Amino acid sequence: MFSIGELSKRTGVKIPTIRYYEQMGLIEPPQRSEGNQRRYTRDGLRRLSFIRHSRDLGFTIEDIKGLLELSQHPEKPCRDAHEIAVQHLKDVQSRIGKLRRLERELKRISNCDAGHIADCAVIETLADHSLCETEH
Amino acid sequence: MFSIGELSKRTGVKIPTIRYYEQMGLIEPPQRSEGNQRRYTRDGLRRLSFIRHSRDLGFTIEDIKGLLELSQHPEKPCRDAHEIAVQHLKDVQSRIGKLRRLERELKRISNCDAGHIADCAVIETLADHSLCETEH
DNA sequence: CATAATCCCTCTAGTGACTAGAGCTTCAAG
């Protein structure tokens, strides 16, 4: 049995975040000690590790609820889990695309070496979109 | 003089967002009509366009406050504006790096074509970080 | 066994950048 602090250390999830996950229904309310403190089992640890890892990969809490649900039913078809992952991959790829266009624009405007604001490309470009090279 | 709706159409910033910017001190409270409705000038339009464009490029409201302040003082050195832009560029580049590692991992795990959850790479990998190829 | 240090509890509120809705007033066109 682990206290919440130990669980936190082992998973790298902060204590208030663990309690928040409980509140959100991502993890089940664990048993309590006589003095009302949370006591977790090895199973709770596994579940939280799953959640931690999924969050690191950028899945939303709703996604994770779905994935956890699925993982409880090994006989179900894999299709749904697969779909969640593919959808998320698409999101990630679109975010990368946007950020790369941004990067190009920022590189360009931050090459500015004007002495004064009056001639600064950063300010000028922000004030006038038509000075941009790419859409965004 | 524009109403808030016209300003919204011309800049592409939604009406509640404009009021929010006013509340946050990004734009000055404009004049009001006799019936207490906001009336904007061409200058307000320019300022909001600047903000819109900066937000599109991912600057935070705090960044934008700084940049607006600078743009009001054309005689100031360009250095500060430059620094804000470069810092932001760094942020963007680090976000791109993270997302690309994620993309690789998601591509890998979503190649799964198992029939059942029991053998699904998505679930398996989320449950066990050591199955990952890259750090994240 | 007493005490001190650490840990844990609940509850509320704050973050950033909006967005949505209720319940009301004003404006512009016909």
Place this chain on the structure above:
DNA sequence: CTTGAAGCTCTAGTCACTAGAGGGATTATG
């Protein structure tokens, strides 16, 4: 002069936490 669109303020909700107050529980040491 009426009517419907557009505007007003205020409150609360979003997401995924994070911080702090004010208390109780557990554990290590003397």
